[in-house]
Amino acid sequence: DAGVIQSPRHEVTEMGQEVTLRCKPISGHNSLFWYRQTMMRGLELLIYFNNNVPIDDSGMPEDRFSAKMPNASFSTLKIQPSEPRDSAVYFCASSTGTGIQETQYFGPGTRLLVL
């Protein structure tokens, strides 16, 4: 099993540009999570999908952030327009069930730098 796959691994962009982060969950997992990690705020849950449906998006910072899960094997997190304060490591995780009572498997992360 390849585990959770994220791309790109690193992204450097300029303020105002659109950024799209991608995630492929582990096959058979029906829950997918997007997290953001910074030194100041730690690891924050942005949004959580179950069976491709967004369940909790209360962590999405503002309208500049959007996430989709068009099918069970792919999800995107988009930031438009990007700002320097969006610089962080973005993790995708997947799990079976709801992911709350079960193990979450994390991808390697996308390190985003917005200049």
Next chain:
Amino acid sequence: SQQGEEDPQALSIQEGENATMNCSYKTSINNLQWYRQNSGRGLVHLILIRSNEREKHSGRLRVTLDTSKKSSSLLITASRAADTASYFCATDNQAGTALIFGKGTTLSVSS
């Protein structure tokens, strides 16, 4: 929001020593999980303990849970340099819809 708080923030020990990290949380939980993060990597699940369990073991790891004190501890016995990492506790939120992670304990094991 409900959140686990790890203590200490940083811990430095010698190889072979035991490392103990603590986690406190605010409201009742269904389960508590511990994760490890090596520098520059994603988090790796270590152990899950349910609210009706008091202690759980996995290899050199021992986790305890005291729901009356709303606290948990992670003990790593006979530590190795490879245990150097950040360790996070995570609890489910009140709605049961998400895991809330603490800020973590950074463990450094020197040989």
